[in-house]
Amino acid sequence: MIDGIIALYIFMLAGFTGYEVISRVPVILHTPLMSGSNFVHGIVLVGAMVALAGADSTLLRVIGFIGVVLAAGNAVGGYVVTERMLKMFVLAGKKKGS
């Protein structure tokens, strides 16, 4: 059980962490980075799974099902496009030396 004030501490520290981590990213990586952070909030998938697992009526199952489909799409799609973009930077970096 996460207590209210503990949750506020988590919230504050995670907020500062996100700000600090991102503030050092060069402009050229902004698009993949936005995509990468978009992937990270795909963690909503575990919440949607829990919500669907506990559903006890048809209405809740329908909503929960939609939630899990959307969340899985967020996580998987976010990962695929981010990895594709970042791989290109690696290729371009190698050509520089040749």
Next chain:
Amino acid sequence: MPAAATLNNLMQLSYLAAAALFILGLKRMSSPVTAVSGVRWAGAGMLLATAVTLAFMKDASLLNFSLVMAAIAIGSIVAWSSGKRVAMTDMPQMIALYNGMGGGAAAAIAAVQLYTGHAENIVHLSIATIGGFIGAVSFSGSLIAFAKLQGLITKSVRFGGQKFLNLAILLIAAFLGFMVVSGVGAGLGLPVVSLLFVFALVLGVAMTLPIGGADMPVVISLYNALTGLAVAFEGFVLDNAAMIIAGTVVGSAGTLLTQLMAKAMNRSLGNVLFSNFGESSAAGGTVAGTQKPIEASDAGIMMAYSQKIIIVPGYGLAVAQAQHKVWELTQLLLDHGAKVRFAIHPVAGRMPGHMNVLLAEAGVPYDLISDLDEINAEFETADVALVIGANDVVNPDARSNKSSPIYGMPILNADKAKNVIVIKRGQGQGFSGIDNALFGLDQTRMLYGDAQTAVSQLIQAVKAAG
């Protein structure tokens, strides 16, 4: 039950590890060299969290467990195949789409909580409601952003009093939220909660429809941050630390990115969201001078004999998929002994770094690519500035014409080059609908046509020139 407590601890530890992997992964994405490993670290965290959640889904009925598996399979397969297929050019709208899905998932979690009335106390109830509201706004808003960038919606819907209508929708939604939380509408139950979500979805649509395509990167970034926040809120309700941490990290990172982008356009976020950008373009004044066309063969000869060339890519390059041809032309010019650089405006294309991704795809080395601060002084000594499908980011009106809607935005000083060649599809205005004073200058020549075709012609012309 010590066994259950141990299992629960194991799950919580896995979530902690996942949160750490997300943060380390984002950190590694801050350098091009380690960036791919960064997304893989974050991916490992996601796999771990999902697998552990699945393994401990012990209370779920067989029906619910099967539904979870089926939903994951459907969502993953559809997203995997679409994500693998999408062209690099269309990345911005795909990010908007996946982001909207995350927001929708957060809203679905909130809906399940609110419909069952599982919330333990008023704090949980409030947080679930606010998170669900934000998630739903992000969901419908992101879908509109996707539709606009994909060209499914081409008009920006604007009318008088729009802001007040949006404000009214927001106030009604806030009132409905208050009813849900306070229990005033307890007897009404389901309809009030449903109505709250309907108003949230309508607000997302109404907020995004009037915003012009040129401002979409800022809007997508904002919705990215909002989805993160919604996920964090639902994580609090579900007692899930991984969701709180990951959601908040994305919320603050997205906020910072949004600020950086708005700043690059020299506008405040409020201005982007509420100013109905583009509406005042008619007041921008008529542009002096006429547009003077040039043939590709002449432009190619001019470039073949130039010492220093600066290429300014824009969205037109992305649309035409011309990045590979541009790199071919660049190599040709480098072989001729010319100095070639790429000048990238922070908001060129549809997203910060959009041009860098495309140039990276074509294999252009980093050291040829410069940002605005590095390159702007160089234009004065450049023989040719080759503008490929860029418009607002090279519009000198932003420096000098106070009545221009983009006055004050930092621009690339392409107009300072000795010669300017602009590759453009037609004589009309660009995406934002603003006239461009650069096109009428004495040293500017217009090369009309699709960027890929025009650059191919330039390659032929440079080759022919020897």
